[in-house]
Amino acid sequence: MKFIDSNHSQMLGQAMNAYALRQRITATNIANADTPGYKRHQVQFESELQKAQETNGVAGMKNVTGAIEETNENVLLEDEMIEMTDTQIRVQLVTRSLRHHFQMLRFGITGVNR
Template identity: 35%
Template sequence: MSFIDQSTVGLLSMALDATALRQRAIAQNIANANTPGYQRIGVSFETHLGALQNTLKQGGTPSLASLRDLRPMLEPVGKPGDPVALDMEVAALSDNTLQQQALLKVLNKHMSLLSTAVNEGKR
């Protein structure tokens, strides 16, 4: 498997990890909607992709080490005690589910292409 394939699978894997972590954060926000002083949480992942995008725009190639540094993380959102808008959380949950499904389709397509290349190479 080439470097590009490893980077693609690695990035897709991290994006899927981010959707799973985001699912957990949204569930926690919904569960604590009526908790006084609760501070919403979110996931920082896409914001950290800016540096990677800049590297790619400048014609650079990201290293696997730089991809490892892009792990999704929970972070506080807003101010403690700000109300949790349940309708917004449910909408975020729906968006996150759609994003996860799209990422799974891309990963499946990528693996299918790799499988075709390997199987065609055996002939």
């Protein structure tokens, strides 16, 4: 069923996975803020998504996953809290997009718009 499991829905699913990973990594950064020698980790997703779009188009975007990388930066609690808030906003956006996608599918199948 290509219309249910479309490139769009698969890419949004990958985005949800990447944002869940980003939230875990941010929480780990916050938990280790006072650990001597600990360096901040981050999840790259949007830049990888953009690269995939430029090279393979929309079809390549569905295979992009978040990549964890260690930076040479120390953890700043304020920056991590901003990162957590930004990620939560992105999760809400992807959730709304998925909800809309499935509402349109339901409307197409049933003809009832709720």
